Amino acid sequence: MLADIFEQYNYAIVIILMMTGLYVVFSSRNLIKKLVGLSIFQTSVFLLYITISKVAGGQPPILVDDHGESSGEEGHGAADAIQSAAEALEPGADASEQAIEVVAQAAEAGQVVYSNPLPHVLILTAIVVGVATLAIGLSLVVRIREVYKTIEEDEIDALDYAYNLEGTGPSPLAPETGAKS
Amino acid sequence: MFASVSFTPPTILLDISLLAILVIVAVSIVRMRSLFGIVMLQGVYSLVSAAWFVSLDAVDVAFTEAAVGAGVSTVLMLAAMLLADRKSAPVPLSRQWGPLLIVIFVGMAMFYAIGDMPAYGDANSAANSYVGLDYMAKTAEEIHIPNVVTAVLASYRGYDTFGETVVIFSAGLGVLLLLGLNGNAGRWHAECKGQRISRSSAPSASTEKSASERAEPETPPTKAAAKKAPAKKAAPKKAAPKKAVAKKTNKGGANG
Amino acid sequence: MAERKTRPSKPSKEEMAPRDPHVLLRVMAKFLIPLIALFALYVHFHGDYGPGGGFQAGVIFAASIILYALIFGLDAAKQAFPPSWIRIGMTLGVLLYGGTGVVTWLLGGEFLNYGVLAHEPSHGQHYGILAVELGVLVTVTTVMIAIFYAFGSRQPETSEEDW
Numbered sequence: 001m002l003a004d005i006f007e008q009y010n011y012a013i014v015i016i017l018m019m020t021g022l023y024v025v026f027s028s029r030n031l032i033k034k035l036v037g038l039s040i041f042q043t044s045v046f047l048l049y050i051t052i053s054k055v056a057g058g059q060p061p062i063l064v065d066d067h068g069e070s071s072g073e074e075g076h077g078a079a080d081a082i083q084s085a086a087e088a089l090e091p092g093a094d095a096s097e098q099a100i101e102v103v104a105q106a107a108e109a110g111q112v113v114y115s116n117p118l119p120h121v122l123i124l125t126a127i128v129v130g131v132a133t134l135a136i137g138l139s140l141v142v143r144i145r146e147v148y149k150t151i152e153e154d155e156i157d158a159l160d161y162a163y164n165l166e167g168t169g170p171s172p173l174a175p176e177t178g179a180k181s
Numbered sequence: 182m183f184a185s186v187s188f189t190p191p192t193i194l195l196d197i198s199l200l201a202i203l204v205i206v207a208v209s210i211v212r213m214r215s216l217f218g219i220v221m222l223q224g225v226y227s228l229v230s231a232a233w234f235v236s237l238d239a240v241d242v243a244f245t246e247a248a249v250g251a252g253v254s255t256v257l258m259l260a261a262m263l264l265a266d267r268k269s270a271p272v273p274l275s276r277q278w279g280p281l282l283i284v285i286f287v288g289m290a291m292f293y294a295i296g297d298m299p300a301y302g303d304a305n306s307a308a309n310s311y312v313g314l315d316y317m318a319k320t321a322e323e324i325h326i327p328n329v330v331t332a333v334l335a336s337y338r339g340y341d342t343f344g345e346t347v348v349i350f351s352a353g354l355g356v357l358l359l360l361g362l363n364g365n366a367g368r369w370h371a372e373c374k375g376q377r378i379s380r381s382s383a384p385s386a387s388t389e390k391s392a393s394e395r396a397e398p399e400t401p402p403t404k405a406a407a408k409k410a411p412a413k414k415a416a417p418k419k420a421a422p423k424k425a426v427a428k429k430t431n432k433g434g435a436n437g
Numbered sequence: 438m439a440e441r442k443t444r445p446s447k448p449s450k451e452e453m454a455p456r457d458p459h460v461l462l463r464v465m466a467k468f469l470i471p472l473i474a475l476f477a478l479y480v481h482f483h484g485d486y487g488p489g490g491g492f493q494a495g496v497i498f499a500a501s502i503i504l505y506a507l508i509f510g511l512d513a514a515k516q517a518f519p520p521s522w523i524r525i526g527m528t529l530g531v532l533l534y535g536g537t538g539v540v541t542w543l544l545g546g547e548f549l550n551y552g553v554l555a556h557e558p559s560h561g562q563h564y565g566i567l568a569v570e571l572g573v574l575v576t577v578t579t580v581m582i583a584i585f586y587a588f589g590s591r592q593p594e595t596s597e598e599d600w
Contacts, residue, residue, distance in 0.1 A: 007300045012292065013200045019288040020207040026280030030269030032216055032262055036223045040207055043230050043250065050239045055309055056302030060240045061317065062487065063327040113304065115238035116313035117329040121338060124330065125345040127245045128492045128577060131254045132352030135584040138261035139359040142591060145265040152270050240488040244480075248496040253581055256503055260588035325559040326485040326566070334490060335566040339549035342569070343534050346576050350531045353580030360587040362520045 010051040018044040029153040031141045035134065042130050046123045053119035061117035192236065199233045214269050216262050224255035241330045459508070466508040473501035481574050485563070491570035495577025503585050511589045523583040530576025537568045 021044060024037025145151050148159055206226045213219050227250030234243035299306030320332040334342055457463070481494035506514030537549065544553040551565020552558035 008295050008298055010196075010200075010301045011295045011298050013204065015288055015291045015295070017203055017207050018291075019284045020204075020211060022287065023280055023284045024211055026283060027211075027272055027277050028269065029272055029276075030216070030266070032258065032265060033219055033269050036210060036219050036258070039223060039250075039254065040210065040226060043227060043246075046242070046246070047230060047233065050234055050237045050242060051301060052299065052306070052308045053239065053313070054237045054302050055304045058238055058302075058304070060238045060488070061329040062240070063321055063329065114317055114329070116309040117316055117333055118313040119308070120239045120242050120330050121333045121341075123239070123242050124245050124334065124490075124492060125342060127242070127249050128496070129345055129348050129352075131249045131257070132349045132580065132584075134254055135257055136352050136355050136359070138257055139356045139584075139587065142261055142264045142588070143359055151265045154270075241490070241493075244488045244493050245496070248493055248500065252500050253496055253503070253585075256507075257584060257588060260585070264588065264591050323559065324562045324566075326563065328485055328487060328489075330488075331484050331490050331566065331570075332562075335569045336549075336551060336562055339538075339569060342573065343538070343549070346531055346534050346573055349580050350527055350576055353527055353576075353583050356584050356587050357523075360591060362523070362583065362586050363590060 011048070014044050014048045014051065017047065031144065031151040031153065032138075035137050035141070038137075039130070039134060042126075046127065049119040049123050053116040055113055055115045058113045058115040061114045061120065063114075064112055195236055196233065199229055199236065202229050203233070214271060216265075216267055216269055217259075219269075220255060220258040220262055223258065224251045227251040227254070241328075462508055466504060470501050470505050473504065474498055477501065481570060482567075484570060485566065491573030492577055494570075495574045496581060498574070498578045499581030499585070502582050506585065506589060511586070515586070518582060520583075520586060523579045523586070526575050526579030527583065530572045530574070530579065533572030533575065534569050535572075537565060537572070541565070 018041055021037045021039075021041030024040065025034050028034050028037060141151055144156065148156050150156060150159075203226060206222050206229065210219055210222050210226070213222065227246055231243045231246040231251065234240075234246055299308065303309070316333050316337060317329055319337075320326070320329045324332045324336055326332055477494045477498035480489035480497060481491060484490035484494070502514060502518050505517060537551070539548075541550050541553055542548055546553035549565070549569075551562045551569075554561035554564045
């Protein structure tokens, strides 16, 4: 169990971060703080994806040979070498030891190991979409603030409750217009 | 024990220290009440996670996270915070137990599931085996550009990126619909059940005076609103040195 | 030019004239903003060979405009990057992306299959990726600037003492 945790400590930390973000979303009553918690949660999901894509001893997925032609064979060869090496390994061995051996064999063959590019692509677009949706959320907060004069959820609930009690009665926001002038 | 993790000790030390900073920043965001501090710490969190992305070989993601997460979204949050409050109200302890229990329960369930995940840096896990390798191999053959991430983003998954662009476009459209490009120069108001429920809150808005005069005679203050709203709203207007004093006088003004 | 007109927005011209507390910021920003914009273009066009691409370049370019707005004021920024460009840019980027797909359609390929854009399929891929990333760049830049303008041009209710 403890060995598992050490081998997969990245997941443990990511879960802790994720739960921290979730806790902020659940417990805080302030809308901006809620959004910050949401973005912590979001970043932890990004971390989860990227840790899965990491290959031990790998390089960033940018092919080493310049612009092209020859690097084609090499990338393909490296991929093949990894697969064959992985198949050759005995199944009982420790996964990370296998990874070490895969990398070592690839290095012996003069090939480069790259990390998996696919999660990078998914997360790259998710980050930009994340900031766009964050902007939507923030603008909703700004509008709520302008109408309710507060961004604390409890106070917004109280104002809504008072307004609904009155039915067609006066707006709960009217008194502060009186106080202001 | 560390030997079983397939990284050299300096990398592990780097990873662990970055992750420790992340956890510390996240926990201090939970405990902090000043919204300015929270927003800045969120920027720090994004920057540190970008550093960890570099350590995880995801240079494109790190670049994006540093530019977007630490740059633009911090600026946006600061701008929104300027338009809203500076402090968040304290949450009473009795309302923290429920979320804490839920979070601990969910976290334990996820910890239980860790055993099924591939080891850190596993080259032949299911996630790293099939389509990623195909992209690596075929990019060099078909597209002839070194950066595989760009190739996958723009070519192999072009539909995906098209959708993301449309999402960004519609998000921008939504923000423009909600806020407008020209600010709140006293033009906005809404009617609800035949009654004007709000108006521009800009201090310099020209319609403010007439609107408040119109609203005052016909609207006796309800209890909750009189208790909460005026204190929040009018305290900064009076520019009184002490907030408590301002609250009291304003409440009195609202009731009388 | 533009910033000189709108700079003294804070107290009054007479108060600002003797000592500008932000002179260092202004000088450094004037030096840095063109470099940031240039770096954005580098990130975009070098995206094939190194980390980068339309998303990052768009955000960095928007950051240069946002820096300009933060240092010299929103009005000056609105003169440098008029809000009317925003509507055009947002739609133009998406149309550029979709239009690339339509062009590949018309040339006989599938939607967004850039191989048909040139005689050599790999060259076609190059052109297609560049065109598509340009669309992403334009959309992301203008949307980020639009969002910043939208937030920045609101009047804050809370006064300075509230800090």
